[in-house]
Amino acid sequence: MTERDTPPERAVIGKRVRSGEAETAEVRDLAQAAGYRVLESVTQTRTEDPAYHFGEGKVEEIAATVAATDATAVIVDNELGPYQTYNVGNKLPEGVRVIDRFRLILEIFGQRAQTRKAQLQVELAELRYELPRAEAKASLAKRDERPGFMGLGEYDESRERDIKARISRIRDELEQIERDDQHRREQRRESGFDLVALAGYTNAGKSTLLRQLAADLDVDENEDIHPDLDSTAESEDRLFTTLGTTTRKGDIDRRDVLVTDTVGFISDLPHWLVESFKSTLDAVYRADLVLLVVDVSEPMDEIHEKVVTCHDTLYERNEAPIVTVLNKCDTVDDDEITRKKEGLSALAPNPVVISAKTGDGIDRLWERVHDELPDYKHERLVMPMTEDTMSVVSWIHDNAYVQTVEYGDHADEVTVEFEARPQVVEQSRSKAQQLVETSPSA
Ligand SMILES: Nc1nc2c(ncn2[C@@H]2O[C@H](COP(=O)(O)OP(=O)(O)OP(=O)(O)O)[C@@H](O)[C@H]2O)c(=O)[nH]1
Numbered sequence: 067m068t069e070r071d072t073p074p075e076r077a078v079i080g081k082r083v084r085s086g087e088a089e090t091a092e093v094r095d096l097a098q099a100a101g102y103r104v105l106e107s108v109t110q111t112r113t114e115d116p117a118y119h120f121g122e123g124k125v126e127e128i129a130a131t132v133a134a135t136d137a138t139a140v141i142v143d144n145e146l147g148p149y150q151t152y153n154v155g156n157k158l159p160e161g162v163r164v165i166d167r168f169r170l171i172l173e174i175f176g177q178r179a180q181t182r183k184a185q186l187q188v189e190l191a192e193l194r195y196e197l198p199r200a201e202a203k204a205s206l207a208k209r210d211e212r213p214g215f216m217g218l219g220e221y222d223e224s225r226e227r228d229i230k231a232r233i234s235r236i237r238d239e240l241e242q243i244e245r246d247d248q249h250r251r252e253q254r255r256e257s258g259f260d261l262v263a264l265a266g267y268t269n270a271g272k273s274t275l276l277r278q279l280a281a282d283l284d285v286d287e288n289e290d291i292h293p294d295l296d297s298t299a300e301s302e303d304r305l306f307t308t309l310g311t312t313t314r315k316g317d318i319d320r321r322d323v324l325v326t327d328t329v330g331f332i333s334d335l336p337h338w339l340v341e342s343f344k345s346t347l348d349a350v351y352r353a354d355l356v357l358l359v360v361d362v363s364e365p366m367d368e369i370h371e372k373v374v375t376c377h378d379t380l381y382e383r384n385e386a387p388i389v390t391v392l393n394k395c396d397t398v399d400d401d402e403i404t405r406k407k408e409g410l411s412a413l414a415p416n417p418v419v420i421s422a423k424t425g426d427g428i429d430r431l432w433e434r435v436h437d438e439l440p441d442y443k444h445e446r447l448v449m450p451m452t453e454d455t456m457s458v459v460s461w462i463h464d465n466a467y468v469q470t471v472e473y474g475d476h477a478d479e480v481t482v483e484f485e486a487r488p489q490v491v492e493q494s495r496s497k498a499q500q501l502v503e504t505s506p507s508a
Pocket residue numbers: 266267268269270271272273274275300301302303304305306307308309328329330331393394395396397420421422423424
């Protein structure tokens with residue numbers, strides 16, 4: 067994690083809503099997560115102005131607030147078009163930056179990106195953010211207006227081409243990474259692991275839950291097939307603490323479960339931004355089961371909105387069944403939980419109530435995970451005793467839940483009874499078949 071060593075930048079927040087009252091709690095948290103100190107906020111309820119986004123008078127009010135507080139940045143919790151950014155910037159004191167909601171989120175992601183995959187995804191999102199702005203600059207320059215648009219220097223006609231070329235190179239590299247990840251998921255499934263992913267709004271408690279679910283911090287034995295197993299999953303009361311993915315072995319009896327924690331969701335993200343993080347979100351989209359973590363301590367309408375955002379983000383690509391997990395039950399009383407469960411019943415039927423912090427409800431959650439995962443199959447295999455038989459028996463021990471092992475009277479055969487994923491049953495059958503084919507009596 068990169069923290070700024072320099073004193074935090076000072077910011078004024080601006081936000082426009084079409085109706086009702088503008089809520090600034092989340093954008094303040096986002097600004098703080100990006101390392102800004104928020105001094106003031108200025109809000110407006112009106113329709114969007116094409117030139118300034120806000121009304122021109124409101125922009126003047128923002129400029130006056132900036133001057134009075136000596137702020138160095140204006141953070142607008144809306145999407146600003148390139149021309150709007152330019153026009154608002156022109157009204158502000160010299161050198162004050164204008165940052166919209168997406169730019170802000172990209173700044174946070176940029177600070178958190180540690181792995182090659184995360185860095186590529188952030189760069190892809192930045193380039194996709196920049197492309198329409200470079201196009202706008204180009205069209206302004208073509209009309210020979212406003213040279214040096216947005217203070218970014220001379221118009222350079224190769225800029226757009228460069229961005230497009232870079233986007234396509236990053237896409238190629240990310241696709242390769244996705245193929246490798248997919249291959250690893252297949253390998254894990256073949257070795258009998260069920261893949262469970264944690265999803266949910268940012269700050270819902272996913273990383274805290276991962277630590278509760280993880281039994282096995284010592285992952286050396288499987289390092290080759292699990293290079294991303296990690297013994298830390300940072301939790302903090304801050305938005306977007308987690309950006310990449312962390313996978314750990316879960317503590318469930320009989321079945322081997324790998325639990326993956328990943329980047330949180332947030333509302334009002336444009337499609338291209340979500341799409342830029344596809345390689346990371348694949349851990350969720352391609353899991354066997356998704357646990358959708360919800361912070362139950364928040365007011366009902368906020369919970370509702372956040373669950374809808376999560377469903378929207380999952381909707382297009384997710385393949386796995388979803389179990390809703392109402393987290394932080396230690397902060398609310400039983401009556402409130404009952405009320406909130408009822409309020410959510412259409413969106414999230416039959417949720418599991420837990421506290422990732424105290425561990426309350428974790429046993430119930432495991433039971434539910436067990437129920438939702440594909441059924442284990444029962445199998446009874448009789449194998450001839452050859453020099454390879456014991457290694458097959460030991461393979462079955464590693465990949466299945468073995469009930470009994472019996473040796474024939476003359477130690478010429480062995481019978482194993484076990485339960486396992488359908489795929490493991492298939493594989494053990496074919497291993498047993500090979501033993502039959504190579505046995506001397508065949
Ligand atoms: N009271 C209470 N606090 C919790 C619980 N679970 C998590 N928290 C707190 O909620 C905050 C966020 O927790 P994280 O685990 O970092 O949340 P996350 O979903 O991983 O967040 P991001 O990675 O930022 O998206 C931290 O301050 C946790 O200590 C819980 O069950 N009860």
